[in-house]
Amino acid sequence: xxxxxxxxxxxxxxxxxxxxxxxxxxxxxxxxxxxxxxxxxxxxxxxxxxxxxxxxxxxxxxxxxxxxxxxxxxxxxxxxxxxxxxxxxxxxxxxxxxxxxxxxxxxxxxxxxxxxxxxxxxxxxxxxxxxxxxxxxxxxxxxxxxxxxxxxxxxxxxxxxxxxxxxxxxxxxxxxxxxxxxxxxxxxxxxxxxxxxxxxxxxxxxxxxxxxxxxxxxxxxxxxxxxxxxxxxxxxxxxxxxxxxxxxxxxxxxxxxxxxxxxxxxxxxxxxxxxxxxxxxxxxxxxxxxxxxxxxxxxxxxxxxxxxxxxxxxxxxxxxxxxxxxxxxxxxxxxxxxxxxxxxxxxxxxxxxxxxxxxxxxxxxxxxxxxxxxxxxxxxxxxxxxxxxxxxxxxxxxxxxxxxxxxxxxxxxxxxxxxxxxxxxxxxxxxxxxxxxxxxxxxxxxxxxxxxxxxxxxxxxxxxxxxxxxxxxxxxxxxxxxxxxxxxxxxxxxxxxxxxxxxxxxxxxxxxxxxxxxxxxxxxxxxxxxxxxxxxxxxxxxxxxxxxxxxxxxxxxxxxxxxxxxxxxxxxxxxxxxxxxxxxxxxxxxxxxxxxxxxxxxxxxxxxxxxxxxxxxxxxxxxxxxxxxxxxxxxxxxxxxxxxxxxxxxxxxxxxxxxxxxxxxxxxxxxxxxxxxxxxxxxxxx
Numbered sequence: 001x002x003x004x005x006x007x008x009x010x011x012x013x014x015x016x017x018x019x020x021x022x023x024x025x026x027x028x029x030x031x032x033x034x035x036x037x038x039x040x041x042x043x044x045x046x047x048x049x050x051x052x053x054x055x056x057x058x059x060x061x062x063x064x065x066x067x068x069x070x071x072x073x074x075x076x077x078x079x080x081x082x083x084x085x086x087x088x089x090x091x092x093x094x095x096x097x098x099x100x101x102x103x104x105x106x107x108x109x110x111x112x113x114x115x116x117x118x119x120x121x122x123x124x125x126x127x128x129x130x131x132x133x134x135x136x137x138x139x140x141x142x143x144x145x146x147x148x149x150x151x152x153x154x155x156x157x158x159x160x161x162x163x164x165x166x167x168x169x170x171x172x173x174x175x176x177x178x179x180x181x182x183x184x185x186x187x188x189x190x191x192x193x194x195x196x197x198x199x200x201x202x203x204x205x206x207x208x209x210x211x212x213x214x215x216x217x218x219x220x221x222x223x224x225x226x227x228x229x230x231x232x233x234x235x236x237x238x239x240x241x242x243x244x245x246x247x248x249x250x251x252x253x254x255x256x257x258x259x260x261x262x263x264x265x266x267x268x269x270x271x272x273x274x275x276x277x278x279x280x281x282x283x284x285x286x287x288x289x290x291x292x293x294x295x296x297x298x299x300x301x302x303x304x305x306x307x308x309x310x311x312x313x314x315x316x317x318x319x320x321x322x323x324x325x326x327x328x329x330x331x332x333x334x335x336x337x338x339x340x341x342x343x344x345x346x347x348x349x350x351x352x353x354x355x356x357x358x359x360x361x362x363x364x365x366x367x368x369x370x371x372x373x374x375x376x377x378x379x380x381x382x383x384x385x386x387x388x389x390x391x392x393x394x395x396x397x398x399x400x401x402x403x404x405x406x407x408x409x410x411x412x413x414x415x416x417x418x419x420x421x422x423x424x425x426x427x428x429x430x431x432x433x434x435x436x437x438x439x440x441x442x443x444x445x446x447x448x449x450x451x452x453x454x455x456x457x458x459x460x461x462x463x464x465x466x467x468x469x470x471x472x473x474x475x476x477x478x479x480x481x482x483x484x485x486x487x488x489x490x491x492x493x494x495x496x497x498x499x500x501x502x503x504x505x506x507x508x509x510x511x512x513x514x515x516x517x518x519x520x521x522x523x524x525x526x527x528x529x530x531x532x533x534x535x536x537x538x539x540x541x542x543x544x545x546x547x548x549x550x551x552x553x554x555x556x557x558x559x560x561x562x563x564x565x566x567x568x569x570x571x572x573x574x575x576x577x578x579x580x581x582x583x584x585x586x587x588x589x590x591x592x593x594x595x596x597x598x599x600x601x602x603x604x605x606x607x608x609x610x611x612x613x614x615x616x617x618x619x620x621x622x623x624x625x626x627x628x629x630x631x632x633x634x635x636x637x638x639x640x641x642x643x644x645x646x647x648x649x650x651x652x653x654x655x656x657x658x659x660x661x662x663x664x665x666x667x668x669x670x671x672x673x674x675x676x677x678x679x680x681x682x683x684x685x686x
């Protein structure tokens with residue numbers, strides 16, 4: 001196997017992006033606007049064969065997925081095409097019209113909207129009505145959002161709405177000066193074609209600024225001075241190895257490939273765990289595949305505010321270049337990514353992904369009260385992270401791998417609330433909160449979709465729903481004389497219809513991904529991985545609403561479908577301006593609910609997130625709020641798999657009796673700041 005060749009899971013390099021776009025331009029013209037140039041993932045059957053024997057099995061071909069708009073066609077509105085380019089043969093193997101659909105929005109389009117708003121006479125007039133003079137138009141800002149779906153425009157014309165703001169001074173945060181109207185931008189004509197105006201007008205409120213940058217803080221009392229530095233150091237280097245082409249990682253028995261694409265951001269493939277020499281597959285592919293942020297104010301046009309940040313904008317396209325010591329702290333390994341521009345060139349994002357280790361507090365501990373024999377072992381974790389900015393919000397997407405076989409997707413929300421102007425004394429009717437004088441932040445949700453193609457000890461898996469329930473037998477019965485009996489009630493999810501299930505906090509509901517063909521020799525139960533997730537809000541918009549139609553994936557906490565190579569995008573291949581009728585993506589894959597999803601190659605889709613009722617503490621910039629879940633091995637190992645992690649301190653009863661010192665690798669960098677001399681790990685004398 002040639003080491004210089006990219007791994008089949010590696011994202012396209014800049015050279016491959018340029019090669020693909022050159023092939024397409026040669027065949028279809030230089031005028032094309034490129035919206036997607038990304039790896040078309042290898043077919044799973046071919047990939048599994050290659051992973052099993054890379055020396056002998058055929059290497060999967062490198063294929064580029066292409067989505068373009070040809071602005072010369074469809075009466076000036078542009079024709080969308082989906083294509084595939086075989087980079088080995090340099091042939092276009094697919095080129096079809098995506099009629100009545102709009103591809104993902106790209107940065108170049110978004111930047112056009114603000115400039116168009118500032119020069120448009122209709123927008124200037126609305127700004128005048130709001131209390132902004134014409135000479136202040138350079139202080140007017142437009143936040144470009146997809147129009148979601150608007151029957152006035154349908155899907156044939158590419159439309160973008162502007163959420164409008166004002167900055168009295170250039171360093172002010174514009175979200176504290178929202179305006180009350182929404183221009184509609186035609187991306188084909190490159191002009192404003194309509195303005196949505198609310199029934200109740202709300203002029204600009206010019207109250208004193210509250211800004212979060214250092215100039216404002218220093219002017220208004222300065223920063224707190226009682227913080228001492230905390231350093232994270234690894235003087236002997238890190239404990240992980242980047243192998244192959246530099247995107248495969250080995251750490252603490254884990255091995256997996258770190259991919260990246262324009263839509264999902266980080267993608268993990270071929271996640272395995274080395275169990276005492278037995279390399280066991282766990283997950284074939286895992287990612288955050290979609291999200292939706294519905295806002296809860298019923299007054300038009302707020303019903304259009306429900307961003308599908310991945311399908312409509314792309315977490316990859318919006319990803320940040322991370323900073324050492326700021327976004328990631330400690331000994332950091334970075335991965336860059338290459339992304340296409342509208343013209344088909346390459347935009348490199350340096351340091352798009354950070355990989356690092358952190359201390360993770362206790363791994364396990366036990367002290368025997370009889371003689372103070374003890375063992376205390378500290379844990380560490382591996383974090384793979386990227387951060388993307390979706391207009392006002394930042395999302396830090398962390399994937400935490402633990403030594404005991406647990407994987408923890410962990411998302412932190414920060415950034416700035418989406419805001420709307422309010423009149424003095426206005427009754428917000430419960431749909432929002434005044435977070436600053438004149439500033440209304442509407443209720444909203446952040447709902448994420450985790451996509452897992454499991455391979456728990458093999459490709460044949462089944463999902464079981466597990467509820468903690470008291471047994472039916474009454475108190476005083478022979479089966480339950482004291483009334484304390486409870487069990488784990490298991491429900492085998494056998495079809496796509498049965499698998500549509502919801503979270504139940506009263507039963508501590510979890511879901512097990514089970515390989516029923518492999519039995520744990522210790523417990524006698526099938527091996528499994530348990531999904532433990534408690535941040536699972538119901539979708540607030542009602543059945544039949546625009547959001548409910550478009551976000552089929554968010555109607556239930558769990559869906560399970562049978563694996564198919566190209567069933568990746570739960571809200572449809574092209575989300576922009578879609579109506580949700582008929583259903584696309586996951587709604588079609590679930591079908592009539594009768595397809596078998598037991599003991600086969602499956603995909604588990606899980607929605608999780610938060611419902612956010614804003615408060616002044618969230619403004620003008622929001623302290624990070626975390627959302628987390630766990631994928632935990634259950635009946636996967638025959639005993640605690642991390643007993644071989646060196647303890648900080650361990651001493652047995654026999655060593656205490658013999659007055660020996662035990663096993664001591666106490667962290668010598670830690671130091672005592674209080675009076676006393678007792679080690680933090682060694683037991684006190686009785």
